[in-house]
Amino acid sequence: MTAPIPNLEQSWLVLEPVLTIRDAAEYQSGVEQLNSLLDLIGTNEQHPLYSLLDTLGVLIEAYEAEHIEIPEASGGDVLKYLMEEQALTPDDLPEVGSQYEIAAILNGQQELSLQQIRSLSQRFQVSPAVFV
Secondary structure, eight states, X not given: OOOOHHHHXXXXXXXXXXXXXXXXXXXXXXXXXXXXXXXXXXXXXXXTTHHHHHHHXXXXXXXXXXXXXXXXXXXXXXXXXXXXXXXXXXXXXTTTOOHHHHHHHHTTSSOOOHHHHHHHHHHHTOOGGGGO
């Protein structure tokens, strides 16, 4: 289906601020819009705005790849961050190991095992790659 150019022009004037990310301010606005869409849509791929959410995510990812340096982090660093974000203690992660094992991971004295990575990626709903 093709829309006449004048109709597209009017629509673009509304959508351009949402779908244009050229600088830090537009990036921040895009992230805020994406978060609002995620709150509204969640993972409902049938929602009429899902393709907008998907497109905005791609634009943000492209901007980040070009302009934002992501620091290197160990699996323990990532685990520490996720635990702080969710106010978890080592007692909340029995699938990872004992308090001693978790403390050793968080202090960089022990690496995460493959099984621990699998458990953590399932628990936090993230790619196992974030812990590697």
